[in-house]
Amino acid sequence: MPRSSRLFRFLPLLAGLLAGALLLAAETPLLVLRNALFDQYQRWAPRPVTEQPVRIVDIDEESLVRLGQWPWPRTRLAELSARLTAAGVAAITFDVIFAEADRTSPAALARQWQVNDEQRRQLLALPDHDAVFAGQLAASPAVLGFALTSAPGPRQPATRAAIVNLGEDQRAWVPAFSGAVPSLPQFEALAPGNGALSFVPDRDGVVRRVPLVLRLGERILPTLVSESLRVAQAAPAIILRSAGHQQQLTGHRDRGGLGEIRIGALTIPTTPQGELWLHYSERPAAPALPAWRVLADAAESAALAGHIVLVGSSAQGLLDLRFTPFGLRPGVAIHAEALAQILAGDFLERPGWSRAAELLLAAATCLLAGFLALRWRALAAAGLALTLVLAGALASWLAFARAGLLLDPLPAQAATLFAFIVCSLAHHFVSEREQRRIRGAFARYVSPNRVAHLLANEADLAIGGERRDCSFIFTDLAGFTGLMEGIDPGRAVALLNDYLDGMIAIAFRHEGTLDRIVGDAVAIMFSAPLAQPDHAARAFACALEMDAFACAYAQRQRQAGIAFGDTRIGVHRGEVIVGNFGGKTIFDYRALGDPVNTAARLESANKHLGTRVCVSQAILDDLPPQAVRPVGRVLFKGKTQPLAIFEALTPADAERRAPVEVYAAAWQSLSDDADLATERFAELHAAWPEDGLVAMHWRRLQAGERGDLIVLSAK
Numbered sequence: 001m002p003r004s005s006r007l008f009r010f011l012p013l014l015a016g017l018l019a020g021a022l023l024l025a026a027e028t029p030l031l032v033l034r035n036a037l038f039d040q041y042q043r044w045a046p047r048p049v050t051e052q053p054v055r056i057v058d059i060d061e062e063s064l065v066r067l068g069q070w071p072w073p074r075t076r077l078a079e080l081s082a083r084l085t086a087a088g089v090a091a092i093t094f095d096v097i098f099a100e101a102d103r104t105s106p107a108a109l110a111r112q113w114q115v116n117d118e119q120r121r122q123l124l125a126l127p128d129h130d131a132v133f134a135g136q137l138a139a140s141p142a143v144l145g146f147a148l149t150s151a152p153g154p155r156q157p158a159t160r161a162a163i164v165n166l167g168e169d170q171r172a173w174v175p176a177f178s179g180a181v182p183s184l185p186q187f188e189a190l191a192p193g194n195g196a197l198s199f200v201p202d203r204d205g206v207v208r209r210v211p212l213v214l215r216l217g218e219r220i221l222p223t224l225v226s227e228s229l230r231v232a233q234a235a236p237a238i239i240l241r242s243a244g245h246q247q248q249l250t251g252h253r254d255r256g257g258l259g260e261i262r263i264g265a266l267t268i269p270t271t272p273q274g275e276l277w278l279h280y281s282e283r284p285a286a287p288a289l290p291a292w293r294v295l296a297d298a299a300e301s302a303a304l305a306g307h308i309v310l311v312g313s314s315a316q317g318l319l320d321l322r323f324t325p326f327g328l329r330p331g332v333a334i335h336a337e338a339l340a341q342i343l344a345g346d347f348l349e350r351p352g353w354s355r356a357a358e359l360l361l362a363a364a365t366c367l368l369a370g371f372l373a374l375r376w377r378a379l380a381a382a383g384l385a386l387t388l389v390l391a392g393a394l395a396s397w398l399a400f401a402r403a404g405l406l407l408d409p410l411p412a413q414a415a416t417l418f419a420f421i422v423c424s425l426a427h428h429f430v431s432e433r434e435q436r437r438i439r440g441a442f443a444r445y446v447s448p449n450r451v452a453h454l455l456a457n458e459a460d461l462a463i464g465g466e467r468r469d470c471s472f473i474f475t476d477l478a479g480f481t482g483l484m485e486g487i488d489p490g491r492a493v494a495l496l497n498d499y500l501d502g503m504i505a506i507a508f509r510h511e512g513t514l515d516r517i518v519g520d521a522v523a524i525m526f527s528a529p530l531a532q533p534d535h536a537a538r539a540f541a542c543a544l545e546m547d548a549f550a551c552a553y554a555q556r557q558r559q560a561g562i563a564f565g566d567t568r569i570g571v572h573r574g575e576v577i578v579g580n581f582g583g584k585t586i587f588d589y590r591a592l593g594d595p596v597n598t599a600a601r602l603e604s605a606n607k608h609l610g611t612r613v614c615v616s617q618a619i620l621d622d623l624p625p626q627a628v629r630p631v632g633r634v635l636f637k638g639k640t641q642p643l644a645i646f647e648a649l650t651p652a653d654a655e656r657r658a659p660v661e662v663y664a665a666a667w668q669s670l671s672d673d674a675d676l677a678t679e680r681f682a683e684l685h686a687a688w689p690e691d692g693l694v695a696m697h698w699r700r701l702q703a704g705e706r707g708d709l710i711v712l713s714a715k
Contacts, residue, residue: 013367018418034408035202039325041400046282046326052340053090053306056332058288059313066292070313074102074133080291080311081133083298085140088305090232093143093224095197095312095320095332098183102129134186143193143227146182148214153179156216158188159195161230163213163220167242173257173272174215175200195227199322199331200275204490206323209275210338212261212268213240225276225338226263232308233264243272243352259352268342269349276338277348277406280326286336288314310336350406358408362415365392370419385420389413465579470527470591471539471619472572472599473512475503475546477520478607479565487562495557495564496520502549503567510542515590523600525591528578536573536622540615543571544648547613551652570602571648572616601636602645608712609634610692612653617644629660630667631693632708642709647693656690663694667708670697674706 057080064070077094084092106126137144146157157180177198188194196214201207212226222230222238230238243259257272270276291311293300312332313320320331329337341347365388373381392409399405477499484492500522504514507524511532515523524542527535550567557564574595581588595618602614609631620626627649633642649660657663666680678701684691685698700710 013370018422030408030410030414032204033410035204035206035208037396037408037410038208038400038406039206041397042280042325044397045401047279047285047341047344047346049281049283049285050340050344052285052343053308054286054336054340054343055304055307055309056284056286056288056336057084057291057294057309057311058332059291059311059315060288061315063290063292064315067295070315071102073104074098074129075127076295077311078129078133078136080295081136081140081142083294083301084304084309085136086298087301087303089141089301089307089309091141091143091193091228091308093193093228093231093308093310093335094145095224095310095335097145097147097181097197098133098187099181101184102133105129130184130186134190137187138190141193141231142191143195143224143231144183144187144191145195145197145224146180148177148196148198148216148221149179149181150177151179153181155182155185156180156219157182157194157196157221158185159221159227160192161195161222161227162237163222164237164239165220165242166239168256170240170242170256170258170272170274171215171218171220174213174220174274175211176215176217178217180216193222193227193231195222195224197224197331197335199334200273201323204323205488206325207278207334208325209271209277210334211273211275212270213238213258213274224335225342226261228308228310228335228339229263229266229342233266235264238263240274266342269347271350272352276342277350278324278334278337279341279346279348279404280324280337281340282326284329284333284336285340286310286333288333308339310339346404348400348404348406354405354407358411361392362412365412366415366419369416370423373420373423381420385416388416392416465577465581465592467575468528468531468578469535469575470525470573470578470595471535472515472526472591472596473507473522473524473539473543473546474570474600474603475522475524475550476568476603477550477565478568479563480520483563483565495562499550499553502553503546506545506549507542510538510545512538512542513589523596525578525596528591529589534622536619539571539573540619540623540626540648543569543613543615544650547648547650548652551650566612568603568606569613570599570605571614571619572599572602573618574598598636598643605634605636605645605712608696608714609647609710610694610696611647612692613648613650615646615648617646620646627660629663629693630708632667632670632710635709635711637713656688658684658688658691658694666694667697670706670708674701677701677706 059070059072067076081092105128136142180196182188183191183194196211198211198214199207200209200211200214210225211223213220214223215221220240226238229235239262240258241260241262243257258270258274259272261268261270261274268276289300289304310332312330312335314330314333321328322331322334324334369381369385369388372384376384392412396407396409399407477496480492480496483495499520500517503522504517507514507522510526511530512524512526513528515525517523524539526532526539526542532538547567547569554564554566572595574593576591576593576595578591579589581590581592598616602616606612606614611631614631615628620628628646629649631645631647634645635642649657663684666677666684669677669680677697681694681698681701684694688694
């Protein structure tokens with residue numbers, strides 16, 4: 001056997017080692033994929049909603065309309081607490097921080113208002129709102145909230161729960177914070193419970209776990225969920241059981257950190273960090289009762305006896321919204337979800353042995369797929385690799401759906417595919433060398449028509465170019481840099497990708513070739529690589545469809561509160577050199593010539609001309625009459641000959657645009673009678689102030705410019 005063939009025997013082992021190194025190096029991307037997979041499992045099999053003694057008193061939009069904007073006077077909250085206490089609730093949990101004194105208290109009003117001495121004495125004689133609320137807290141099974149921060153705070157929150165640690169000290173595993181924003185001391189001193197309402201979301205902002213304990217310095221603190229359970233059961237302590245202590249009882253020892261938390265009669269399995277994996281229900285787990293109804297009618301709260309009642313807000317203006325696998329939900333709803341899940345005994349777990357098991361499975365499937373890929377036919381080996389991948393996915397899904405276990409099949413699947421690909425390529429290298437060359441060539445192109453042309457014309461892989469008459473579209477998105485600074489970068493990238501997908505799909509439908517993408521800008525060419533006699537018509541129709549899509553997309557985002565900008569488009573044609581440029585390492589298929597630059601400058605000219613779609617006379621020469629308006633003869637910087645350009649008329653601007661006939665008459669007078677042109681454009685600008693092209697000509701005339709020659713000094 002040739003030496004190279006003998007070395008192939010060790011290729012699966014080498015592939016396995018390399019796959020292991022890649023898995024370790026790609027820990028963060030794999031974590032992102034794992035979270036996405038577990039999110040999908042939840043969407044496929046959400047937790048069934050069962051009746052649990054958890055309810056939400058919702059400070060919703062209607063409550064704010066009926067009872068006034070937030071914050072409400074503390075006397076109103078005291079009344080709400082009294083109503084709920086009288087109904088016999090097990091706990092009243094405020095998903096709110098009372099960090100400041102009530103500004104509507106009589107003493108505060110006496111300081112703020114211009115009143116005489118008698119009126120001030122009368123105000124000061126009235127009960128203090130904070131004192132009323134504090135007294136009610138002492139008489140209610142109330143749980144207050146505080147926020148933990150990364151910046152040191154002036155005061156630590158006071159808690160009533162005793163934290164008991166069984167086993168090894170696992171404080172190092174618990175998420176740590178440096179400071180806190182607590183409620184007022186008089187509230188903390190009288191309320192039976194006080195817990196952190198902070199979440200610890202993943203990097204993508206999605207809340208997948210709810211902490212049951214958090215750490216402030218070296219001090220372990222309860223959270224709103226654990227305190228609600230403790231107060232509801234009148235339990236004195238929260239018991240932390242380390243994974244090491246838990247494993248001593250079972251005879252296993254495979255991880256550190258926390259293993260479970262016990263609160264009263266409830267035992268809750270946790271992550272090593274003391275977090276509860278959330279198994280979301282498809283709809284909110286706890287029914288919500290508007291706060292105004294509880295305050296308006298005591299009978300509304302009668303059915304809440306024995307329930308844990310969370311007081312929080314779903315109003316968008318109060319900004320307590322969190323990302324979940326099912327979209328945005330109020331923070332109070334997530335706390336209610338955790339409580340309902342715990343009371344139902346429906347837990348998701350990622351066991352301590354899961355990571356080791358996943359890596360061992362990855363090693364086994366990697367070696368098996370690699371060895372068989374070297375010995376079996378390609379189709380049979382591919383079938384085995386696919387079977388292993390699907391089996392891993394099925395096992396992971398069944399573990400989730402039937403046992404509530406979060407087992408990640410991705411390492412084994414990635415290692416299997418990696419070993420199969422490496423060993424298959426090695427085994428079939430000689431026979432598939434030509435196919436690999438073609439696949440490598442395809443990887444250098446992005447347009448479907450270019451790939452189809454290469455498959456039919458292999459000789460076109462050569463370096464070089466040819467002269468050809470082509471049409472070009474350049475687009476650019478206004479204000480995207482500012483948008484990136486104003487919203488979450490991940491959200492901005494997702495918006496941009498969605499926008500570019502739509503724009504490029506339109507270009508491909510018109511059989512255009514993607515020349516390049518630069519940030520949010522797109523360049524499309526027509527009549528290359530395949531000659532298209534109607535390339536000008538394709539380019540014009542493509543530009544109109546792109547504009548319609550971009551306008552609709554921007555409008556949707558603006559309705560959602562995102563300041564998405566307009567898209568500017570330039571369309572031009574001319575003779576260029578098209579072909580492969582670069583070298584042997586990589587090809588760059590593109591067009592070179594002045595028409596390419598001119599199309600780009602037409603796009604840029606839109607912002608000076610008040611237009612959105614600029615089309616050159618060269619495009620329109622080959623088309624039947626189109627819905628356009630003449631802009632003028634534009635002389636670009638560095639050019640000696642002006643270019644006649646037109647604005648494409650789109651339905652999106654029909655109501656803001658001057659009638660075509662009226663505009664045409666005014667435009668014609670630019671060359672015939674400057675005074676008449678000034679009068680006509682002044683009338684048009686007054687009647688249609690949002691018509692950008694009319695405004696541009698009116699400003700030119702006001703500045704003393706005459707005729708239809710427009711000189712652009714900037715590129």
